[in-house]
Amino acid sequence: xxxxxxxxxxxxxxxxxxxxxxxxxxxxxxxxxxxxxxxxxxxxxxxxxxxxxxxxxxxxxxxxxxxxxxxxxxxxxxxxxxxxxxxxxxxxxxxxxxxxxxxxxxxxxxxxxxxxxxxxxxxxxxxxxxxxxxxxxxxxxxxxxxxxxxxxxxxxxxxxxxxxxxxxxxxxxxxxxxxxxxxxxxxxxxxxxxxxxxxxxxxxxxxxxxxxxxxxxxxxxxxxxxxxxxxxxxxxxxxxxxxxxxxxxxxxxxxxxxxxxxxxxxxxxxxxxxxxxxxxxxxxxxxxxxxxxxxxxxxxxxxxxxxxxxxxxxxxxxxxxxxxxxxxxxxxxxxxxxxxxxxxxxxxx
Amino acid sequence: xxxxxxxxxxxxxxxxxxxxxxxxxxxxxxxxxxxxxxxxxxxxxxxxxxxxxxxxxxxxxxxxxxxxxxxxxxxxxxxxxxxxxxxxxxxxxxxxxxxxxxxxxxxxxxxxxxxxxxxxxxxxxxxxxxxxxxxxxxxxxxxxxxxxxxxxxxxxxxxxxxxxxxxxxxxxxxxxxxxxxxxxxxxxxxxxxxxxxxxxxxxxxxxxxxxxxxxxxxxxxxxxxxxxxxxxxxxxxxxxxxxxxxxxxxxxxxxxxxxxxxxxxxxxxxxxxxxxxxxxxxxxxxxxxxxxxxxxxxxxxxxxxxxxxxxxxxxxxxxxxxxxxxxxxxxxxxxxxxxxxxxxxxxxx
DNA sequence: CTGAAAGCGCTTACAG
DNA sequence: CTGAAAGCGCTTACAG
Numbered sequence: 025x026x027x028x029x030x031x032x033x034x035x036x037x038x039x040x041x042x043x044x045x046x047x048x049x050x051x052x053x054x055x056x057x058x059x060x061x062x063x064x065x066x067x068x069x070x071x072x073x074x075x076x077x078x079x080x081x082x083x084x085x086x087x088x089x090x091x092x093x094x095x096x097x098x099x100x101x102x103x104x105x106x107x108x109x110x111x112x113x114x115x116x117x118x119x120x121x122x123x124x125x126x127x128x129x130x131x132x133x134x135x136x137x138x139x140x141x142x143x144x145x146x147x148x149x150x151x152x153x154x155x156x157x158x159x160x161x162x163x164x165x166x167x168x169x170x171x172x173x174x175x176x177x178x179x180x181x182x183x184x185x186x187x188x189x190x191x192x193x194x195x196x197x198x199x200x201x202x203x204x205x206x207x208x209x210x211x212x213x214x215x216x217x218x219x220x221x222x223x224x225x226x227x228x229x230x231x232x233x234x235x236x237x238x239x240x241x242x243x244x245x246x247x248x249x250x251x252x253x254x255x256x257x258x259x260x261x262x263x264x265x266x267x268x269x270x271x272x273x274x275x276x277x278x279x280x281x282x283x284x285x286x287x288x289x290x291x292x293x294x295x296x297x298x299x300x301x302x303x304x305x306x307x308x309x310x311x312x313x314x315x316x317x318x319x320x321x322x323x324x325x326x327x328x329x330x331x332x333x334x335x336x337x338x339x340x341x342x343x344x345x346x347x348x349x350x351x352x353x354x355x356x357x358x359x360x361x362x363x364x365x366x367x368x369x370x371x372x373x
Numbered sequence: 374x375x376x377x378x379x380x381x382x383x384x385x386x387x388x389x390x391x392x393x394x395x396x397x398x399x400x401x402x403x404x405x406x407x408x409x410x411x412x413x414x415x416x417x418x419x420x421x422x423x424x425x426x427x428x429x430x431x432x433x434x435x436x437x438x439x440x441x442x443x444x445x446x447x448x449x450x451x452x453x454x455x456x457x458x459x460x461x462x463x464x465x466x467x468x469x470x471x472x473x474x475x476x477x478x479x480x481x482x483x484x485x486x487x488x489x490x491x492x493x494x495x496x497x498x499x500x501x502x503x504x505x506x507x508x509x510x511x512x513x514x515x516x517x518x519x520x521x522x523x524x525x526x527x528x529x530x531x532x533x534x535x536x537x538x539x540x541x542x543x544x545x546x547x548x549x550x551x552x553x554x555x556x557x558x559x560x561x562x563x564x565x566x567x568x569x570x571x572x573x574x575x576x577x578x579x580x581x582x583x584x585x586x587x588x589x590x591x592x593x594x595x596x597x598x599x600x601x602x603x604x605x606x607x608x609x610x611x612x613x614x615x616x617x618x619x620x621x622x623x624x625x626x627x628x629x630x631x632x633x634x635x636x637x638x639x640x641x642x643x644x645x646x647x648x649x650x651x652x653x654x655x656x657x658x659x660x661x662x663x664x665x666x667x668x669x670x671x672x673x674x675x676x677x678x679x680x681x682x683x684x685x686x687x688x689x690x691x692x693x694x695x696x697x698x699x700x701x702x703x704x705x706x707x708x709x710x711x712x713x714x715x716x717x718x719x720x721x722x
Numbered sequence: 723c724t725g726a727a728a729g730c731g732c733t734t735a736c737a738g
Numbered sequence: 739c740t741g742a743a744a745g746c747g748c749t750t751a752c753a754g
Contacts, residue, residue, distance in 0.1 A: 081747035117449035430731035
């Protein structure tokens with residue numbers, strides 16, 4: 025079968041004996057023509073199989089695509105399988121969908137050095153989780169709307185969670201029962217990649233580079249309040265928030281002899297905490313009797329289990345909604361700070 | 374500050390005293406001009422802040438956007454938080470990214486009756502999990518490439534998992550230890566929405582409408598092999614694969630008196646099985662001694678826990694990769710069937 | 723309420 | 739190796 029040339033707005037106009045402007049108006053500005061004529065046009069369009077104005081042409085003409093891109097810090101593979109990033113995306117998607125916009129997924133960790141050309145089709149960019157390289161950032165259309173989430177881009181609005189307050193709150197709760205050997209498990213805190221114990225030799229990322237720094241500051245405040253010298257608290261670092269990466273870092277901690285093993289693990293993510301929980305269960309360590317564990321994020325997986333995870337919930341979905349509203353101009357572009365909620369579960373009552 | 378008009382390829386050509394064709398070639402067909410000239414053009418582009426050919430114009434001109442859309446059966450909010458859909462998406466994203474393409478997310482359950490206009494910008498569509506309404510399907514560009522996953526669209530290639538064989542295998546394994554009271558917990562099997570016990574009064578969806586039907590057929594085969602009349606096995610149905618929806622259906626099952634409570638739960642998803650596991654743990658029921666549970670999917674959450682879930686793993690990531698390769702034409706468009714792997718965990722040894 | 727015309731920013735045969 | 743020109747399919751002031 026020969027594919028007949030796709031029908032265009034112009035064809036339709038010719039067929040009907042009206043101008044292209046009128047057909048365009050029938051689809052885009054119903055108030056610009058009589059209902060009867062509009063009916064006639066729409067009817068004929070349907071009959072001829074015309075599906076409405078071509079999006080590519082329209083976007084070139086109007087300069088807007090009604091596509092919003094989210095630029096994720098990690099690979100799409102990682103991000104899509106991460107509960108926190110997924111929640112964020114679903115918040116974004118919810119608002120975009122309601123506004124007739126559409127979601128394009130981009131990653132700053134991609135195979136190419138530049139974003140694919142199609143990326144520049146987006147009307148706006150939500151940058152999530154990490155500062156992309158300056159080169160990448162510059163490859164975006166210069167006049168594009170930009171909103172950052174979980175980090176700052178100079179001169180752009182940013183959505184943040186009050187990480188320091190959150191961590192201070194959960195550490196306060198945990199320290200209310202004095203631990204003998206508290207420990208902290210960080211997420212991407214060191215300047216150089218490190219999956220293991222953090223020593224004084226390790227340089228740490230700055231507060232402007234990672235929200236992890238604020239989380240640590242919150243822990244330190246609570247420790248200091250309790251008269252514990254933070255410098256005495258052993259710390260570990262983890263580079264990727266997955267079971268596969270967490271497990272080999274955590275296992276040796278749990279395998280320490282009983283009198284060296286931490287009895288409180290302040291973890292910077294639920295994934296870390298849940299991995300610790302699983303490893304503890306496999307070893308027959310009792311939680312919370314032998315080991316108390318706290319997380320961060322409040323993902324479903326930590327709550328819909330027994331024992332339930334003690335954690336602090338950040339509303340990633342709402343974070344995504346806020347970013348989306350801002351990028352669409354439904355909300356004035358202004359940085360904002362989301363509060364968190366302490367959730368006391370069974371892993372650290 | 375006044376925003377100067379964005380610089381175009383034409384401006385750049387004028388500035389350099391060459392034709393637009395040459396500038397275009399400098400970006401798109403390096404072999405069409407001398408390296409020296411190309412260098413000069415690229416250098417000047419950089420100096421003037423020209424970011425390369427505009428994607429909107431290019432897509433209109435070439436007819437291709439290098440955007441591939443995935444149409445998800447459920448809402449984006451649900452899909453992004455579902456481990457199986459997320460895995461599928463990450464497989465798609467992996468291939469697209471490697472090929473310089475970009476991923477657009479669409480849902481057949483959206484607020485609007487039609488896809489947003491921008492949807493039609495995509496070069497191809499991967500339809501995942503469910504037949505969209507005919508109206509929606511027809512709103513897609515008629516000549517667009519289309520691949521289905523986990524269901525069939527007439528005349529289009531589809532990627533499937535061998536659901537029947539998988540379910541037969543896991544049920545066989547489970548039934549090797551004869552249960553006293555086996556039960557089946559289905560996912561979206563009934564014609565009308567139903568969260569609860571399935572009675573003879575319930576009409577079931579047909580095999581061409583849902584893969585659930587094949588899963589059930591696999592269970593039935595294994596039961597029949599063991600001399601158990603499938604009609605005697607009580608069944609429940611669940612509409613949405615989330616803890617919130619599963620829990621109220623499962624709780625009453627676990628709360629049955631000991632001599633009525635099933636001692637084997639064949640579940641159609643890991644989410645259902647994990648919810649059953651959590652509820653059992655909360656009730657002090659011993660798994661597998663008092664209750665054996667099997668799942669379907671092989672999601673990480675079921676494996677990185679103690680006790681580990683007995684399930685059958687489908688490689689959703691690979692499913693996504695295959696769909697992506699096919700839509701990009703890297704693979705001939707032909708339907709295919711993925712095999713699964715029985716994973717024996719602690720929930721049903 | 724309707725139409726003629728310009729132009730969004732490119733790419734691509736084609737001619738030289 | 740390079741350039742002049744057509745045209746992808748629309749929307750939008752503008753004039754009537």
